[in-house]
């Protein structure tokens with residue numbers, strides 16, 4: 048075999064949730080060929096390369112099931128906090144997206160991929176890029192991560208003008224993006240059908256996009272119901288709640304991934320379960336923009352009903368980190384505290400959402416999500432030499448509750464070591480950050496964000512936020 052990772056505590060996430068206390072993973076080419084006890088695998092294989100991981104924990108790579116990668120990362124930390132959902136999108140994100148160049152999108156995507164890999168994420172589902180899916184696919188391939196990417200479209204909003212598309216144009220753009228991504232791909236960049244969602248797509252676009260996804264065997268992903276406004280918009284439009292409306296149109300199925308779904312009825316949860324839809328919770332955005340997880344959210348009920356749930360880091364300018372272990376911790380925190388119920392979500396279940404749940408939400412459960420023979424060799428070696436790991440009891444509790452991405456030592460994607468001793472091997476991080484430091488102020492200036500900031504500085508702060 049090409050690579051043997053040995054002497055580690057291997058958390059497989061296989062059907063029996065096996066943990067090998069002194070375990071090993073044998074990798075040949077892009078695939079895992081065996082997982083088991085080190086003594087056994089060391090006897091069976093003569094590896095070309097060995098990673099001796101004594102003391103470390105090895106897990107499947109984490110899966111980020113909703114990530115905006117274009118532009119937004121270049122304004123992270125500049126856009127003020129204390130803004131609501133509509134203000135941050137309409138006032139701040141749109142000017143940014145309108146000012147983006149192909150270079151900006153590629154650079155922002157590369158930064159996102161670098162951050163994900165550094166903190167243990169080996170696969171992600173993108174939200175749909177504003178303009179250049181090819182630049183995105185290029186960044187994914189360069190960084191060496193698995194990225195499912197698409198083109199962001201809608202057909203109902205009239206503004207901003209440059210985003211305006213007819214239904215036919217939107218469907219053609221989606222189809223074209225699939226071809227563009229496939230052309231750029233060596234196997235890591237994968238296409239998806241991505242709508243903005245909320246209430247921005249006509250029934251014809253919803254149906255057309257779903258048909259397109261089914262025809263290509265791809266995911267259909269979109270935002271839905273982070274806030275009550277989406278629900279009201281669908282009720283006005285059809286008299287039905289959002290998920291009821293999608294079900295009535297015949298859009299739902301196992302190929303669909305819906306992002307957020309904080310404001311849902313029990314009837315809608317039944318529909319999600321019946322149609323095998325995946326749901327992505329984004330707790331970081333919820334904590335920053337106020338979606339109501341702990342007050343009205345029903346993600347635990349979705350899990351109880353058998354709905355596949357995954358986690359997404361969402362938009363870096365409204366969530367600020369792409370470190371998935373923080374998401375798991377926060378999701379539990381929002382529900383446990385909001386409901387005053389310590390039993391609502393535990394570490395074992397949360398780690399399933401980060402691995403198996405994410406794999407299903409990307410439509411890649413056969414390829415990723417667990418360490419098993421035949422799957423892609425996508426794994427993380429977590430070092431346990433930090434104080435937060437002492438003493439060494441349950442590794443999954445420690446991952447979810449005690450540590451975060453700082454514990455990542457090595458990351459393997461498709462059999463290739465892409466993070467070594469905590470640093471990327473596929474690109475120069477220093478050169479990347481230098482390019483970001485130049486491009487970000489230029490983009491932000493073209494977008495006119497400094498003028499918005501200056502105008503805000505003249506407003507008094509109020510207890511109700513600035514929205």
Ligand SMILES: [Zn+2]
Pocket residue numbers: 113115174270306361362
């Ligand atoms: Zn989003």
